Amino acid sequence: MGRPREFELDDAIEKATDLFWRNGYEGTSLSDLTTAIGISPPSFYFAFGNKEGLFRKVIERYFAEQSKLAEAALRKPTPRAVATHFLNGYAVVLTDPRHAPGCLAMNSSLPCAAGDPLRAWLAELREQTRMRFRDRFAEARGGGLPAGMDADALARLVMVTAWGLAVEAQSGATRKELRRTVALALPAWPDAERSSG
Incomplete structure (x- = not known):
């Protein structure tokens, strides 16, 4: 039977999440992690590599x-x-007082150097989200979007707005300020009825 772990895995991940969210990936050291989790470096390597x-x-x-x-x-x-629900909900996530302001992934990926494998991996995860929005918008052509609207560009618009909110939240913008920004952005949203009228 293997040696019992000195810590609870979910608790360790929560403590690491807090550190990465606050300091970013590069700003969080192995020493920070082992101290917060309360384990030795050998135990850390055994558990996480x-x-x-x-x-x-x-x-x-x-x-x-x-x-x-x-x-x-x-x-x-x-x-x-779709855009309204996502952007307003994301403003709540970014300003939740239970964690550092901003987006955990964005706080960690922006300082990474170009070509860093983690930066590329995080970009791929964001791209997967964008593709979900693109597919949803493509389904809606003629039913909420003007004919010929570029669903891919529209999905990028949503994600660029979301990442801008994340940077603003990290810089200290409040939930009210972020939601005001969303409210200003949404009137420019393409609308099939408005464009046909």
């Missing part, structure tokens, strides 16, 4: 949780309702 291994577990859990917001948005009846 290395810092990147733990970070990937943290991000996978984070994206699984955040995908619930995207899924709820994607079920809305019109493309504009």
Whole structure:
């Protein structure tokens, strides 16, 4: 029978999440992690392999949780309702007082150097989300979007707005300020009825 672990895995991931969210990936050291979790470096390596291994577990859990917001948005009846639900919900996530401001993934990916494998992996995860919005918007052509509207560009518009909110939240913008920004952005949203009228 294997040696029992000195810590509880879920608790360790939560503590690591807090550190990565606050300090980013590069700003969080192995010493920070072992101290917060309360384990020795050998136990850490046995459990997670290395810092990147733990970070990937943290991000996978984070994206699984955040995908619930995207899924709820994607079920809305019109493309504009999809964008409204997602962006307003994301403003709540970014300003939740239970964690550092901003987006965990964005706080960790922006400082990474170009060509860094983690930066590429995080970009791929974001791209997967964008593709979900693109597919949803493509389904709505003629039913909420003007004919010929580029669903791919529209999905990028949603994601660029979301990432801008994340940077603003990290810089100290409040939930009210972020939602005001969303409210200003949405009137420019393409609307099939408005364009046909």
